[in-house]
Amino acid sequence: MGLRESMMAVIVRHKLLANQIPKGCTTPLEEWIAIKTRKTFKKSDELRKAIGKDNLDYVSREDFEKYQLYRVREQMRYAEENAPYYRHKFKDAGVRPEDIQTYEDLTKIPLTEPIDLAEKSMLFYGVSATKLLREFTTSGTTGHMKSIGYTQNDLISKIDIIASALRNLGMTKKDTLHVMFPMVMAWDPSLMLVGACNILGYKSSVCAEVDVEKQLSTIREAGATYIIGIPSFIYRVTTLLSKETDLTKLGIKKIISASEPLSESMRSLLQDAWGCKVVDVWGMTEFGLACAVECDEQNGLHTDEANMLLEIIDPETLEHVPMGQKGELVITALNAEGTVLIRYRTHDIAALIDPPCACGCHFNRRLMKPSGRMDLQFKIGNGHKVYPVLFDEAVYISPEVVDYHMDITREGYRDVLTFEVEADSQKEELAQSIVKAVSALMPVEDGIAEDLVAEPRVKLVPPNHKDYAIKVKKIRDLRENFD
Numbered sequence: 509m510g511l512r513e514s515m516m517a518v519i520v521r522h523k524l525l526a527n528q529i530p531k532g533c534t535t536p537l538e539e540w541i542a543i544k545t546r547k548t549f550k551k552s553d554e555l556r557k558a559i560g561k562d563n564l565d566y567v568s569r570e571d572f573e574k575y576q577l578y579r580v581r582e583q584m585r586y587a588e589e590n591a592p593y594y595r596h597k598f599k600d601a602g603v604r605p606e607d608i609q610t611y612e613d614l615t616k617i618p619l620t621e622p623i624d625l626a627e628k629s630m631l632f633y634g635v636s637a638t639k640l641l642r643e644f645t646t647s648g649t650t651g652h653m654k655s656i657g658y659t660q661n662d663l664i665s666k667i668d669i670i671a672s673a674l675r676n677l678g679m680t681k682k683d684t685l686h687v688m689f690p691m692v693m694a695w696d697p698s699l700m701l702v703g704a705c706n707i708l709g710y711k712s713s714v715c716a717e718v719d720v721e722k723q724l725s726t727i728r729e730a731g732a733t734y735i736i737g738i739p740s741f742i743y744r745v746t747t748l749l750s751k752e753t754d755l756t757k758l759g760i761k762k763i764i765s766a767s768e769p770l771s772e773s774m775r776s777l778l779q780d781a782w783g784c785k786v787v788d789v790w791g792m793t794e795f796g797l798a799c800a801v802e803c804d805e806q807n808g809l810h811t812d813e814a815n816m817l818l819e820i821i822d823p824e825t826l827e828h829v830p831m832g833q834k835g836e837l838v839i840t841a842l843n844a845e846g847t848v849l850i851r852y853r854t855h856d857i858a859a860l861i862d863p864p865c866a867c868g869c870h871f872n873r874r875l876m877k878p879s880g881r882m883d884l885q886f887k888i889g890n891g892h893k894v895y896p897v898l899f900d901e902a903v904y905i906s907p908e909v910v911d912y913h914m915d916i917t918r919e920g921y922r923d924v925l926t927f928e929v930e931a932d933s934q935k936e937e938l939a940q941s942i943v944k945a946v947s948a949l950m951p952v953e954d955g956i957a958e959d960l961v962a963e964p965r966v967k968l969v970p971p972n973h974k975d976y977a978i979k980v981k982k983i984r985d986l987r988e989n990f991d
C-alpha cells in the first residue's frame with residue numbers, strides 16, 4: 509500500500525474534528541479551533557483551573573490564550589522528555605514549563621534559529637525516526653538541509669485543519685477542487701488536499717501538467733469549481749488560456765493561491781480573468797505548510813492557532829512589538845510529535861491583527877500577509893531593502909505580462925535593475941509603463957533620487973511556453989563584493 513492509500517485508510521478510521529463542525533456554521537475554521545480547545549479543556553484539570561469556568565461553550569480570546577499557554581507548557585514538557593535540543597536549551601536557560609503563565613512569559617524561552625534546525629535536525633525529533641510516517645527536507649538559504657519529521661498524528665491533524673479551511677472557503681459536497689501544482693514538489697500537496705476533500709465528501713481533480721490545454725481539459729472534465737495552486741503558475745495558465753477561452757464562463761467560484769506570495773496586482777488580474785475571488789493561503793514547511801488562510805474579507809489570514817502560537821518580535825531587541833505592528837514572526841508548534849519547534853524564528857516580516865473579523869470570527873487572530881523573507885531581501889542604493897513580491901506589484905501591471913526575472917548588477921557606484929519580462933506584446937509603451945511602475949516603488953524611487961540606483965531597464969521577450977521552471981530564482985544578485 510502506498511503512502512496515499514495508507515493515509516486514506518487511517519483518515520477513514522479517525523473521527524476528524526472537521527466533521528464535528530455544525531451544519532450552517534459561518535466560521536468553520538474558528539469553530540474547528542474551538543472544538544479542539546474544548547476537547548483539551550475536558551481532558552485537562554490544569555487548563556480548567558487556568559480558565560476558571562465550568563464549561564467552554566463560548567470561547568473568548570482570553571480563554572483561548574490560556575489554552576495556548578497551557579499547550580506551550582505541555583509542549584515544553586514533551587520536548588524536555590523527548591527532544592534533546594530543547595532538553596539542553598531549557599536547562600541552560602533555566603526555564604521550566606510552569607514559568608510560562610502569560611504571553612509576556614514567553615520571552616523567557618530562548619529563540620530557536622533555523623540554522624540550528626538545519627544543522628541538528630535529529631535533535632528536534634520527539635520520536636525515533638522509525639516512528640515518523642514522513643520525513644521532508646527543505647533547503648535553507650545557508651545551503652544546509654532542514655529535515656522535518658511528521659508522525660501519523662501530525663499528518664492527520666494537518667489534513668483535519670485543511671478540511672476545515674476548505675469549508676471555511678465555502679466548499680460544499682457539490683464542489684470539486686482542482687489541484688494544479690505544476691510538478692511533483694518535494695512534498696506532494698495533492699496528498700493532503702485530496703485527503704481533506706475525501707473526509708468531507710468533496711470531489712477533487714489533480715493535474716500536474718505544465719501544458720495549459722491539459723489543465724483546461726481537466727478542469728472542464730472534472731467540473732471543477734475551486735482551484736488551488738501556485739500563483740505564478742495559475743497566472744501563466746490564465747494568461748495563455750484567456751486568449752481563446754472566456755475563463756469567467758467555467759464557473760470557478762474561488763481560486764486559492766498557495767506556496768508563493770500573492771501580489772495585489774496579480775490578485776486583481778486573476779480575479780478579473782476568472783470572475784471570482786482569489787484568496788491567499790500561507791504556510792511554512794517547518795509547520796506542515798498549511799498554516800493560515802484568508803476569508804472572503806481578504807483582510808489578513810486566519811491562522812491555525814490551535815496548533816501554532818504566533819508572536820511578533822523586534823528582530824534587534826527580540827522583545828514583543830505592540831499588536832498590529834510589523835516585526836519578525838516567531839512560531840511555536842503546540843501539538844507537534846515529530847519535529848518539535850518552540851519559539852522558532854521564521855525570518856519573515858509580518859504583523860498580527862486582533863479579532864473580531866468582519867467574517868464573524870470573534871477570537872481568532874489574523875496574520876497580515878508576510879511581506880517577504882528577511883533572508884530573501886536585497887539591499888539597493890543606500891541600503892533600501894527590496895524583496896521579490898515588491899516587484900510583482902510593478903511588473904504584473906498588464907494582462908500581457910506572463911512572467912519575469914530580474915538581475916541586479918552594478919555600474920560604477922549605481923545599482924542597475926534589469927528586468928527580462930515575458931509578454932504577449934513587445935510594444936515600447938508596455939516596457940515604458942513597467943519602467944515607470946518600478947521607478948515609483950519607494951526603495952527604487954529613493955535610490956534614484958540619491959543617484960545610487962540607475963533607471964530600471966526592461967527588456968520584453970515573447971513568452972516561452974515550453975521551458976516553464978517554477979523554482980528559477982526570480983531575482984539574481986550579480987554584484988560583486990556586495991554584503
Ligand SMILES: [Zn+2]
Binds near residue numbers: 803805865868
Ligand atoms: Zn475573517
